[in-house]
Amino acid sequence: xxxxxxxxxxxxxxxxxxxxxxxxxxxxxxxxxxxxxxxxxxxxxxxxxxxxxxxxxxxxxxxxxxxxxxxxxxxxxxxxxxxxxxxxxxxxxxxxxxxxxxxxxxxxxxxxxxxxxxxxxxxxxxxxxxxxxxxxxxxxxxxxxxxxxxxxxxxxxxxxxx
Amino acid sequence: xxxxxxxxxxxxxxxxxxxxxxxxxxxxxxxxxxxxxxxxxxxxxxxxxxxxxxxxxxx
Numbered sequence: 001x002x003x004x005x006x007x008x009x010x011x012x013x014x015x016x017x018x019x020x021x022x023x024x025x026x027x028x029x030x031x032x033x034x035x036x037x038x039x040x041x042x043x044x045x046x047x048x049x050x051x052x053x054x055x056x057x058x059x060x061x062x063x064x065x066x067x068x069x070x071x072x073x074x075x076x077x078x079x080x081x082x083x084x085x086x087x088x089x090x091x092x093x094x095x096x097x098x099x100x101x102x103x104x105x106x107x108x109x110x111x112x113x114x115x116x117x118x119x120x121x122x123x124x125x126x127x128x129x130x131x132x133x134x135x136x137x138x139x140x141x142x143x144x145x146x147x148x149x150x151x152x153x154x155x156x157x158x159x160x161x162x
Numbered sequence: 163x164x165x166x167x168x169x170x171x172x173x174x175x176x177x178x179x180x181x182x183x184x185x186x187x188x189x190x191x192x193x194x195x196x197x198x199x200x201x202x203x204x205x206x207x208x209x210x211x212x213x214x215x216x217x218x219x220x221x
Binding site: 054062065077080121 | 190199
């Protein structure tokens with residue numbers, strides 16, 4: 001009777017030990033899986049942080065570029081604004097009556113300068129020499145040569161080309 | 163005038179009123195503005211799509 005009980009007790013103890021061993025092995029296996037998952041998650045977090053840093057840098061760079069573009073677009077409007085102001089200030093009809101040769105020189109000089117600036121704006125050198133007839137036209141208004149009129153013109157004088 | 167005709171041949175006059183001259187000048191100025199702005203926009207996009215050196219973020 002007691003020997004049967006002892007045998008049963010031994011089986012119970014062995015079963016408990018086996019169950020415990022299985023449980024520990026299962027825990028170790030789960031722990032290993034958790035470690036691997038943790039490593040993957042750390043890599044994913046690192047990648048995400050790198051991507052975020054790149055996005056932030058891009059955002060700053062594009063903001064700076066956008067600001068610069070806005071400034072450049074406004075700068076491109078300066079010529080037209082200056083021209084409109086100059087034309088508002090001047091009375092070209094009176095200028096023509098007063099000294100037509102002077103006005104002619106200013107107009108020709110301004111036109112030549114504008115074409116050269118357009119040439120530069122479209123990829124050219126912008127240093128096409130002035131035509132002889134423009135350089136040599138005598139002036140009655142003042143004594144300076146016609147070359148100077150380019151900087152003294154009706155419509156291009158106030159242009160800033162920097 | 164002699165030099166002009168020597169260079170370009172026959173001399174012809176084109177007359178326009180001062181108001182028309184002003185309009186012409188303003189229209190050319192608009193063309194110039196448009197060209198310059200388009201150039202700036204192209205430069206902007208070229209800079210924007212230029213690949214960035216990402217080595218600095220790894221350090």
